Amino acid sequence: MAAHLSSGRVNLNILREAARKELRVFLDKCAGSKAIVWDEYLTGPFGLIAQYSLLKEHEVEKMFTLKSGRVPPADVKNVIFFVRPRLELMDIIVDNVFSEDKLHSSRDFHILFVPRRSLLCEQRLKEQGVLGSFVNIEEYILDLIPCDSDLLSMEYESAFRECYLENDQTSLYHTAKGLINLQALYGTIPQIYGKGECARHVANMMLRMKREFAGSQNQILPVFDSLLLLDRNVDLLTPLATQLTYEGLIDEIYGITNGYVKLPPEKFAEKKQGEGSKDLLTERKKLQLNSAEELYAEIRDKNFNAVGAALSKKAKIISAAFEERHNAKTVVEIKQFVSQLPHMQAARSSLANHTSIAELIKEITTSEAFFDNLTVEQEFMTGIDTDKVNTYIEDRIAQKEKLTKILRLMCMQSVCNNGLKQKVLDYYKREIFQAYGYEHMLTLNNLEKMGLFKPQTSSRNNYPTIRKTLKLWMEDANEQNPNDISYVYSGYAPLSIRLTQLLARPGWRSIEEVLKMLPGPHFEERQQLPGGLHKKRHQGENRTTLVFFLGGVTYAEIAALRFLSQMEDGGMEYVIATTKLINGTSWIGSLMDHPASKAP
């Protein structure tokens, strides 16, 4: 199931296998038959590590979702709670334990905290008098989950909000721990670069932890040449822009969670013969998206406008392959054709799925609303009329557009203008409060604290300088045969990726001035390698950089990095890590203060 993880530059399957091994070790500690009670949120991330078969091999016979009341009856020796360290979940567990004891006193209870145990939670269990009921309380360190052959995510949704809004650095501590664990598997990373307050903090913690374990020398030949830590708040602009790659648009429109997307079923109903499936069609179609699927790997990072051509090219190849059957005359030839059939059918099915998705997306991208929105975005990013109230935004408010969409545009205007004039800011705020409710004061306050929607503090707007120096806007972006990363936003080159690109060549010294305009310090650290572990580089061999986005990364940014990896004269390959895969809507949503968005 995970063969694709080892197909990249760095074999990320090692990480997955390590995680699976930990899981087996823990399961075997609870000897005998087991039932697992799941914090539902965790089933997604765990799905990237293991399937049910692995659990079953270790005598997991039943699985339930965590909820109040008693754990459903199951004739097992152990009941194990797989939970995030959250107080509200502890209260449910307490309730479970109390309801349980009277009925089955013979079952053993265990807790597995993911990704870390929490003394606060244990304290809660102790106060409620149930701490003693647990035989094992353990943690399962699921920091960096391999999502694809070049992509790791902590799936830590609230990381950005915690770090930048609430100043809570827990996620940074986990990041540092995760990186230390990664180094244990892939060798010490000799060079660390970074930009931003959080990046600095993570690097400091890493170096410190490394010193504390100085006794145990890491004898693994380093796989990564360097690590680049980037704060999300160094580049607030990029996530606000609408992603225009295939994968980016799927995420913008339908949302990808833990590698799966749910799609409206109509387009996928090509043949469900005889199942009388009218009502079944209302269920959303769930599809897994990763590089294990050849066609998807080929098209996901393309600008959507180049996807049609790729699909139709593929269609011709597959049609031709099926036509081959007419040429198969001898028994051997027919046999060979038949042996190819499963492969061909898989390819056809993959083509059918992506054709359907492309059709769904195209309906949206060709709509007037999408185009108008994109036009305004592009005007802002090129610096047109960013200093006055925008009629389009005003108009969308009047038409009760979804608030997150409005906020995305307003924040983008503010970022591209380095803050808004007080008069403009006040006007927008009034409009929002009157049309959507005064309670959004809290959200707008958050956005202001983040620097996303703020008053202009100096009269100097340095965005144009940043744009020009880093070449953030490319007039002639080539969507079909890209020659620059700006193709992922049809003109806008993501700032974060430009910084990455410039670090590799010619180095950050060339952009000192701009780096100073962006928030937080930039730095470089070296980690000593034990003798004999220095890589002997072959001529022309590419270097490998791990880029870690603290606070989230978008699919379009990932596409841009993959594009750089594939550049012939690039000399650098990238592996990407992040606290969470985000898009503008999920990101702004995480900063909102509203009862609806406060769900666990």
Place this chain on the structure above:
Amino acid sequence: MKSNTDDEEFWTRSRLGAFDFGPEDEVKESRQAVNQISHMVELNNDDDMQKFSWSGDPVGSISWSVRETELSSQSTEKGVADTPSIIKSNSGYSLTSLFKGKAKGGLPEKNFLSFSDVLDDSPARLHTAEIRNPKFEYKDFTSDWSPEESSRRLQQGKAVPLEKFRSLRDKLSLLDSAISTNDGNVITAVLIHLKRTLSREVLFRELASRPTALRHFIQYLNETGEQKVLLQLLGALGRTEEAALLQYKEHLSITDDNKRRDFLKSCLRLPFSAEDSAHVEDHFTLLERQLMIQATDRQAECGGKLPKRASVLNMPLIATLAYCCFNHYSKPEGNFSSPLNIRQTFKITEKQYFMTALAARAEMKAWPDVDALFNSRKWLGLTRKKPPLSFQRVVDILQKNSAPTQVLQDYVAMVEDAELRISLAQKHNCHDIVINMYRDQKDRQQMIRYRGKVGRGSAEERKIDELLNNMQIRWKN
């Protein structure tokens, strides 16, 4: 804030060229090919890619299994019943592995082993918590650990008797060593101990000089819902605006509307920034007003004077204005339900008021009211005034509320830009306008073409014929 010309300009100007589909539609080509292949070969759908259960989860995945076992224990009360057979899930494995030319089930066993070999010696093991039995460990605390040792033990998930740190100095050095681990978990554990054993005054004072610990303490109070302590803390730190907002946030969890109003009223005296303070006051005034409107309307509903409506409570201001435009449009300005009164009280901009009233009255099909919005009373009598938004938007709003053509054409005619006017008139079938414009432009060709678009034998067709046959008109083509 923006003039009308800006508005028109926005809608008519050309757009940036990027992200535009070319003339040929390749997605369509691909669709045709897919459909063709389906015809070519009788395909067995069961072999498609991965199997999915009706819940949408792939067969064999964890989330699928959770649902399966839950269902099976529901159906068989005792729950000993069959767990989903793994043979079933094997058959559901993806064909993608075939695609890659590898065997089912991912990696061969041999590779497993080699990874494990690497892992056993790797320092990763150091970070994994040791197995322990809390039943046992929570009893025996005899050792005398230093602050550093205590922090380290906490970090490793081992029990530590914090009670032995008695003096303030000891407690603070424990806190400082916890801070230097950077581990929020450890810091929080120590803070819980300090909170229990120190006076608030002392604790707050010490936290003020330890920003990291302070952040974790605030986080802890947030998580445990100790609002009161948190407010005290923010007050002691002089972060009054933050405290005010935090307190205001409470209103979100109050469900009773009268209590919520009273709570908002009590918020008015909090030390908000001047700007926020005005918003909170508006929020309170709005809810108070909504409660008044609601009370009278419910009475009227019971008396049969008003049809039953959705509750106006907790609606945003503009939605409240729309509600009043629907139900109380003709009330005198002095009445608290009157739209004009709402507009006055909350200083709603002319544009917002105009759009809301226009949409509401159009939806009610109250065309005289719509018309009246465009009139202003001067001492000489009624005059036509320029609306605060473009006529194109006016037409748009009216059309969305299904205004008939006779109404629409009055407003289409007001659009200044000739090109825009004619395209709108065509879009909304305002034939008269189109015909008159072609006549004025003396554009015979366009007129002939447009003849095909009007109904056969209709009055419009006759009018076109009349014009085309009119020898007095000197057509330009």
